[in-house]
Amino acid sequence: MAVETTREAYHHGDLRDALIKATDTILAERGLEGFTLREAARRAHVSPAAPAHHFGSSAGLLTEVAILGFEELARHIEVEGSAKSATARLKQQAAGYVRFALAYPGRFQLMFRYDLLLPDDARLAAASELAKVPIARTILALRGLPEDAELDAPTSATMLAAWSTVHGFAHLALSGKFSKLTPEAKSQHLLDELLPQMLDILWPEPKR
Amino acid sequence: MAVETTREAYHHGDLRDALIKATDTILAERGLEGFTLREAARRAHVSPAAPAHHFGSSAGLLTEVAILGFEELARHIEVEGSAKSATARLKQQAAGYVRFALAYPGRFQLMFRYDLLLPDDARLAAASELAKVPIARTILALRGLPEDAELDAPTSATMLAAWSTVHGFAHLALSGKFSKLTPEAKSQHLLDELLPQMLDILWPEPKR
DNA sequence: CACCCAATCTTTACAGTGTACAGATTTTGC
DNA sequence: GCAAAATCTGTACACTGTAAAGATTGGGTG
Numbered sequence: 001m002a003v004e005t006t007r008e009a010y011h012h013g014d015l016r017d018a019l020i021k022a023t024d025t026i027l028a029e030r031g032l033e034g035f036t037l038r039e040a041a042r043r044a045h046v047s048p049a050a051p052a053h054h055f056g057s058s059a060g061l062l063t064e065v066a067i068l069g070f071e072e073l074a075r076h077i078e079v080e081g082s083a084k085s086a087t088a089r090l091k092q093q094a095a096g097y098v099r100f101a102l103a104y105p106g107r108f109q110l111m112f113r114y115d116l117l118l119p120d121d122a123r124l125a126a127a128s129e130l131a132k133v134p135i136a137r138t139i140l141a142l143r144g145l146p147e148d149a150e151l152d153a154p155t156s157a158t159m160l161a162a163w164s165t166v167h168g169f170a171h172l173a174l175s176g177k178f179s180k181l182t183p184e185a186k187s188q189h190l191l192d193e194l195l196p197q198m199l200d201i202l203w204p205e206p207k208r
Numbered sequence: 209m210a211v212e213t214t215r216e217a218y219h220h221g222d223l224r225d226a227l228i229k230a231t232d233t234i235l236a237e238r239g240l241e242g243f244t245l246r247e248a249a250r251r252a253h254v255s256p257a258a259p260a261h262h263f264g265s266s267a268g269l270l271t272e273v274a275i276l277g278f279e280e281l282a283r284h285i286e287v288e289g290s291a292k293s294a295t296a297r298l299k300q301q302a303a304g305y306v307r308f309a310l311a312y313p314g315r316f317q318l319m320f321r322y323d324l325l326l327p328d329d330a331r332l333a334a335a336s337e338l339a340k341v342p343i344a345r346t347i348l349a350l351r352g353l354p355e356d357a358e359l360d361a362p363t364s365a366t367m368l369a370a371w372s373t374v375h376g377f378a379h380l381a382l383s384g385k386f387s388k389l390t391p392e393a394k395s396q397h398l399l400d401e402l403l404p405q406m407l408d409i410l411w412p413e414p415k416r
Numbered sequence: 417c418a419c420c421c422a423a424t425c426t427t428t429a430c431a432g433t434g435t436a437c438a439g440a441t442t443t444t445g446c
Numbered sequence: 447g448c449a450a451a452a453t454c455t456g457t458a459c460a461c462t463g464t465a466a467a468g469a470t471t472g473g474g475t476g
Contacts, residue, residue, distance in 0.1 A: 049456080161406045168374070171320070419476080424471070426467105427469090435459090445450080
């Protein structure tokens, strides 16, 4: 898992990637608060001022990592078997969202820290928007609309509801609000017990 | 609104309060990222090392401010007229939660940044817990239980649902996710339009 | 009242941080 | 082959949090 950057190839080529990967492993190893531009430079065996030439500033580098984070998040939300009911798919996607947040807390927290990112970066906004697409599809199905339907007010309100709920849940979990129950490995409890219970209340199975 | 600390009374008494108030105004003026222990000391006309004697560390001071924040949050959640229906009260409390977050973004963000606080502080945990009490009462009423009933599994799951939803909404709003629509003063739109729409979907009025 | 001790605050210092600036080095384009 | 552009280093600066030691004040006790 330790990203070994291909040695003696700097000075011509892959410093940019090396810095991104170094940042990502820092986030995984030490969390968001463990990140430092200088530490990333150290791990890439490069002077503290080198990153500026590729990313402008610390926020530039972090923005790049956040973009990758949103893309990875989108992958976690993609639902595999699309056979089930819409609410079942929604819950599966919610679990994917929370699973991502718990598996990569540093990356996840970074993605919503606009004080650390370039707030007007177009690619970041696009990546963030793209991650919502799979959920939007499910919501449309939930409301009995075609996949390519326009997002009317109640639909986007429903999207907002789903998004807020999973996001709040993930955020509270990472803020240590449930930490009495979750020393570390018990994040399984969150995914297998608390989250489904919560979702069953907000999105009850359609009665038949 | 600008807190004028009573001059020439340091060196005997109110430095502790002065630092807390200074921190609070920094949060209001410059946001959470504008806070600096040294800046707080400057505003209290005191050396950079002085706060350590009262709060131990930066986290100690911020923890104190966060405790006040939770108490203020609890006040915003308290519902005035308890005459209405349970779901109406719940929505009113949700609006109070979001109103607090939008009115005091710095304080609100601080309260959930456990990397900046003393994570094991008992008073902080107590204040956080106390803020949930009004919501718990409403949830119990919603489920037709007496006010002093035990919090069974579905009840606490419902609480978690409500908490996650408003928290996620507030957090997304402050993360600039809806910032296309909200330059600044249009946070009214969030409170008056988006939030009620979302809540009506998750907690529909009981049909009659 | 005098005294000592504890609390309070200042001074100084140190290890880090992000990044601006100027210079060295390497790669690329023509 | 050589100038120009891209890339990286070295140095420097203004910050940060806080540790350590000394000055100053206040309160309680004899």
